[in-house]
Amino acid sequence: MTQTRPVPGQPVHPISQPVPYASDREIEREVARIAELGQHDPEAAHVAADELVKTVLETIAGGHAQYAYLAVAALKVWDLDFPRWAA
Secondary structure (H helix, E strand, C coil), rough: CCCCCCCCCCCCCCCCCCCCHHHHHHHHHHHHHHHHHHHHHHHHHHHHHHHHHHHHHHHHCCCCCCHHHHHHHHHHHHHHCCCCCCC
16 A cells, blocks of 8 residues: 655545544444453554554544544543553
């Protein structure tokens, strides 16, 4: 997959392309899945949490109308209780 830099004033996701998380409820379901994963595989949960935050930021940058709700839902991932490591 080719990565491109966003152009100021241009949406990251074209309007015709669906975004991965269209609502805060979808994000809350993913946070719950990550919480469950963290009980069995903390490393995979950490990766999933990082991917969630990245995807939500891309969705917000793409001009999603409900950006504040998406951000609030995604920030809950940092409240999950599982070990995280950084190198």
